[in-house]
Amino acid sequence: MSIISNSIIKRGDKLTSSQLNAEFTSVNTGFPMNKNNLANESLDLPVFDTNNTSGKSGIILKQMDMYTNGSSATAYANTATTYPFTSGTVIHTETVLYTCEQNDMLRIYWNLSLQTFGDSSTYPIGSAGDKALCWVFLLEWQLSSGGAWTQVPNQGNVITSLPPTGLYGNNVLLLYGCSLESHVNTYYQPPSPSDVHVYVPKHNNYGQWYYKVPSAQTIYGLRIRCMGLYAPQYVGTNNAIVLLIAPSGSTTHYVTVDKSELGFIQMRDR
Amino acid sequence: MKKWTVKQIRPDGIVDYNNFNEQYSAYKASLNGTIDRTMTPSNALDANEKVDSAFHRVWHTLRGDMTVLRDNTVSALGYWRGLSYDTYGGGWVNVDSFQQDGFKDGFCHWEYGFHYAQDIYYDLNNPKRIQLRLLFDGLSVAEVTPITRPIGTFRVVADFPCTAGTKTITIQARNVSASDTENTETLFHLTSQQHFMIGRWR
Numbered sequence: 218m219s220i221i222s223n224s225i226i227k228r229g230d231k232l233t234s235s236q237l238n239a240e241f242t243s244v245n246t247g248f249p250m251n252k253n254n255l256a257n258e259s260l261d262l263p264v265f266d267t268n269n270t271s272g273k274s275g276i277i278l279k280q281m282d283m284y285t286n287g288s289s290a291t292a293y294a295n296t297a298t299t300y301p302f303t304s305g306t307v308i309h310t311e312t313v314l315y316t317c318e319q320n321d322m323l324r325i326y327w328n329l330s331l332q333t334f335g336d337s338s339t340y341p342i343g344s345a346g347d348k349a350l351c352w353v354f355l356l357e358w359q360l361s362s363g364g365a366w367t368q369v370p371n372q373g374n375v376i377t378s379l380p381p382t383g384l385y386g387n388n389v390l391l392l393y394g395c396s397l398e399s400h401v402n403t404y405y406q407p408p409s410p411s412d413v414h415v416y417v418p419k420h421n422n423y424g425q426w427y428y429k430v431p432s433a434q435t436i437y438g439l440r441i442r443c444m445g446l447y448a449p450q451y452v453g454t455n456n457a458i459v460l461l462i463a464p465s466g467s468t469t470h471y472v473t474v475d476k477s478e479l480g481f482i483q484m485r486d487r
Numbered sequence: 488m489k490k491w492t493v494k495q496i497r498p499d500g501i502v503d504y505n506n507f508n509e510q511y512s513a514y515k516a517s518l519n520g521t522i523d524r525t526m527t528p529s530n531a532l533d534a535n536e537k538v539d540s541a542f543h544r545v546w547h548t549l550r551g552d553m554t555v556l557r558d559n560t561v562s563a564l565g566y567w568r569g570l571s572y573d574t575y576g577g578g579w580v581n582v583d584s585f586q587q588d589g590f591k592d593g594f595c596h597w598e599y600g601f602h603y604a605q606d607i608y609y610d611l612n613n614p615k616r617i618q619l620r621l622l623f624d625g626l627s628v629a630e631v632t633p634i635t636r637p638i639g640t641f642r643v644v645a646d647f648p649c650t651a652g653t654k655t656i657t658i659q660a661r662n663v664s665a666s667d668t669e670n671t672e673t674l675f676h677l678t679s680q681q682h683f684m685i686g687r688w689r
């Protein structure tokens with residue numbers, strides 16, 4: 218970058234217009250507003266208040282938090298035969314206060330350390346559905362302080378009636394705010410009994426939810442709730458997950474989560 | 488072109504040096520102070536000054552159920568309706584493809600999340616593997632293999648340099664070819680597909 222730093226004129230210096238014009242000409246020549254100068258001197262990242270510590274400047278990122286819960290929680294397979302069925306188990310709850318503006322983008326991620334348990338004979342093992350039994354980990358939020366917990370947008374309640382079958386669960390087009398976890402691997406292995414059931418050792422489950430906030434919104438709480446057992450099925454005109462009913466009083470099938478992490482990111486959409 | 492005209496009347500005349508210094512200093516300050524980056528304070532511009540899409544843009548797209556090669560005979564409990572060995576002979580299939588506009592030259596961060604189900608019942612005879620690849624305007628930017636469990640949730644993340652314009656987003660998947668003993672129910676299925684993309688331009 219050119220910087221004009223000529224020494225100042227002193228008393229006694231003889232100056233003529235032609236000499237002075239020559240000075241101005243040399244400055245103009247050495248200081249062109251051309252593409253090189255423009256590229257070098259345009260606004261660059263240091264000019265923006267991007268917050269070197271947290272990055273939460275609002276230019277792109279507004280909020281980012283990570284919550285860890287080391288408490289163990291166990292969810293058992295539903296045994297209730299009628300709506301609203303077994304309510305499930307809350308795995309992770311966080312009290313938060315996030316003020317969101319219209320068009321903010323929300324990104325919520327969760328990661329669960331878990332293990333599933335069961336046997337090789339208790340329903341729904343042995344049913345047709347045991348090829349893909351699963352648990353559902355639902356993301357829910359609280360939009361008023363101490364208020365009701367509801368599923369996040371694009372995620373439905375997974376005990377919704379699925380006509381015309383009399384089954385309950387939800388359409389896959391309303392499963393954008395949950396993660397599915399396989400309960401057991403079922404393999405065909407003759408001779409009789411031909412099916413083997415393998416419960417996978419401790420591992421991780423994860424999920425994600427994205428949302429563009431349509432209007433100003435304050436979030437007061439976030440939580441992950443587990444329900445099960447479910448099986449996939451084509452119901453009516455849609456693919457869905459269907460809630461199964463384990464034998465009354467049975468605690469044979471369950472999932473234990475021994476650690477959970479919940480991450481929240483709020484950012485400007487553009 | 489700037490010339491000395493304020494105080495000087497005659498060519499070759501004597502100029503008062505104070506007058507000259509006054510105008511010349513203003514001239515220097517004008518150029519140095521308005522164009523020189525070193526005169527611009529750090530952290531001067533905050534979110535209120537930023538123009539939309541100057542640095543980045545975010546897209547979130549819900550794409551629902553995979554429909555390619557769907558076997559409409561499947562309805563059994565334990566299976567979503569998807570492609571089966573009655574409709575699928577092996578190789579890559581296009582799970583989904585759509586257009587996304589508004590990209591500028593820069594970097595793209597792409598997260599693709601979905602639920603899947605896969606029939607692994609005959610795995611001891613013929614192990615099943617869902618393989619995936621993510622294509623950005625025809626270029627594979629992420630590949631995944633294998634997904635071996637019967638049901639679950641998956642997320643693929645890719646970061647790559649991108650060019651400007653409207654882009655074609657494509658998801659492709661494949662599985663193993665059929666053995667002598669297989670189910671005729673759904674082999675694998677992807678659903679609740681959603682894409683989260685961040686374009687970073689600077």
